[in-house]
Amino acid sequence: MKSLIRGFxxxxxxxxxxxxxxxxxxxxxxGGAIYGxxxxxxxxxxxxxxxxxxxxxxxxxLTRNFSIGAIGGAWKSDLDFGDDAxxxxxxxxxxYNWEHGRLHPYVQGGLGAYFVDFPFGDSDxxxxxxxxxxxxxxxxxxxxxxxxxxYHIVPDIDIGFNDELDANFFEAHAGxxxxx
Numbered sequence: 001m002k003s004l005i006r007g008f009x010x011x012x013x014x015x016x017x018x019x020x021x022x023x024x025x026x027x028x029x030x031g032g033a034i035y036g037x038x039x040x041x042x043x044x045x046x047x048x049x050x051x052x053x054x055x056x057x058x059x060x061x062l063t064r065n066f067s068i069g070a071i072g073g074a075w076k077s078d079l080d081f082g083d084d085a086x087x088x089x090x091x092x093x094x095x096y097n098w099e100h101g102r103l104h105p106y107v108q109g110g111l112g113a114y115f116v117d118f119p120f121g122d123s124d125x126x127x128x129x130x131x132x133x134x135x136x137x138x139x140x141x142x143x144x145x146x147x148x149x150x151y152h153i154v155p156d157i158d159i160g161f162n163d164e165l166d167a168n169f170f171e172a173h174a175g176x177x178x179x180x
Contacts (some may be wrong), residue, residue, distance in 0.1 A: 037175015041075035
């Protein structure tokens with residue numbers, strides 16, 4: 001009788017545990033994620049220096065692999081000719097990720113508002129966007145190290161004197177992402 005109960009228990013667990021484990025996998029359809037981190041922002045205009053920036057956002061997963069969300073970030077850079085330049089952004093995003101065990105590579109893109117404050121010109125709000133990708137390395141069931149590289153495309157900014165500054169920039173980001 002004990003062997004029958006033991007066999008029934010083991011068989012039941014063998015059927016139930018994989019279902020429970022798959023229900024726990026992240027990301028999951030209808031779930032979300034919130035993330036933030038620091039990185040290096042490297043403007044493409046030669047008058048700017050690469051500087052520390054930050055970014056963060058959230059995702060809502062329509063499927064296990066496809067999400068929509070929003071991201072925001074900012075950077076400030078010293079200019080070769082004094083003063084400093086500031087740029088901040090808020091974009092709506094879409095991302096697709098692939099699952100490879102603990103590693104989840106992804107591609108990402110977004111469109112939104114870029115708030116640009118360069119010397120010698122007015123502060124401007126421009127429509128822009130970005131393309132990029134990254135990888136999430138899961139170190140827990142619902143927590144991952146997020147590493148990303150994005151290229152932001154923003155219209156040139158008129159600074160007067162018949163001159164413009166290139167507002168495009170690369171962003172290398174490292175942070176933490178929490179899934180729920």
